[in-house]
Amino acid sequence: MDQQQTRSILTVALMAAFADGLKDERERDTVRQLAETLGAEGSIDLPAWYRDVLLSKPDLAEVVKPLDTPGLRQYAYEMAVGVVNADGAQNSAEAAFLAQLARLLDLPEAASSSMAQQASAVAAAAEEPASPAAAVAAAVAAPAAATGTVLGKASISDAEMDKTILTASITNAALELLPESIASMAIIPLQMRLVYRIGKSYGYEMDSSHARDFIATLGVGLTSQYVEQFGRKLLGGLLGGLGGGIGRTVGRQAASSGLTFATTYAMGRVAQRYYAGGRTLDSASLKETFTALLGEARGMAPKYQAQIEQAAKTIDTRNLVSLVRQG
Numbered sequence: 001m002d003q004q005q006t007r008s009i010l011t012v013a014l015m016a017a018f019a020d021g022l023k024d025e026r027e028r029d030t031v032r033q034l035a036e037t038l039g040a041e042g043s044i045d046l047p048a049w050y051r052d053v054l055l056s057k058p059d060l061a062e063v064v065k066p067l068d069t070p071g072l073r074q075y076a077y078e079m080a081v082g083v084v085n086a087d088g089a090q091n092s093a094e095a096a097f098l099a100q101l102a103r104l105l106d107l108p109e110a111a112s113s114s115m116a117q118q119a120s121a122v123a124a125a126a127e128e129p130a131s132p133a134a135a136v137a138a139a140v141a142a143p144a145a146a147t148g149t150v151l152g153k154a155s156i157s158d159a160e161m162d163k164t165i166l167t168a169s170i171t172n173a174a175l176e177l178l179p180e181s182i183a184s185m186a187i188i189p190l191q192m193r194l195v196y197r198i199g200k201s202y203g204y205e206m207d208s209s210h211a212r213d214f215i216a217t218l219g220v221g222l223t224s225q226y227v228e229q230f231g232r233k234l235l236g237g238l239l240g241g242l243g244g245g246i247g248r249t250v251g252r253q254a255a256s257s258g259l260t261f262a263t264t265y266a267m268g269r270v271a272q273r274y275y276a277g278g279r280t281l282d283s284a285s286l287k288e289t290f291t292a293l294l295g296e297a298r299g300m301a302p303k304y305q306a307q308i309e310q311a312a313k314t315i316d317t318r319n320l321v322s323l324v325r326q327g
Helices: 003-017 025-037 046-056 070-085 092-104 109-125 158-177 187-201 208-217 222-237 245-276 283-314 317-326
Strands: none
Touching: 003 046, 003 070, 003 092, 070 092, 070 109, 092 109, 109 187, 109 317, 158 187, 158 245, 158 283, 187 208, 187 245, 187 317, 208 245, 208 283, 245 283
């Protein structure tokens, strides 16, 4: 991509983030991280460009003109779909923005609409009530005894909880190995479901907002995490054939998958400590613990690479909604 094309994709991402009319610091961070991923931070004056987008409200038709290949147009659209759904299912304003974007990019209406609807359904599945972690620990031989739960005391054993967290980490890492961007869109909903189920397992009343707030406290932005994942997939898929060929592309995918494994695993283990300890850890302690566990989990990822690759072979991206609901 040249600088104009990079700027175009960044602008589409920012306009998608603001399509619902909400503007806050998290969106600025999202675009900054995308710029870093695409290697554009040094070539674009981000604060000035950010202000221009907000104040001048650029014409979307002009914004997308530099995207002159089918690959660039498709990735710009998929980026926008992911951004609007990263923090919850899209609303009517966001749906209207995506429909306009698809038209301007000259994408097939049926295919683009189907993708947007699937992404929204995946995001919405994360908001649905979920059972405690015991319900997803079927791979463990001894199920939890139905004795009820008191605050701070898990309804399942430590071994079952460990299994739940590890299984979620392997599943998310497997999703990151898949070439379809819709697969990456299921990672954040599954992370939210994991936190939700862990909290429920320790007897706390949970909903999706509790899980979302917990993840944000760790310093993991939902939209920015998606943007980073997508940026890595963009570089691996669209640009992977340049300057390194398929071997380089596979290398990027494996590294990205390992980071997703580590993020999910560290998130689950911190949630386990937080809810098991009666939610007494403050924000600073949560972030510190998460950072330490993230480093530890990065070292673990290669050990499970074979299981991650095997899991990737079993995932049908047409059934991601069911996967999130069961997660």
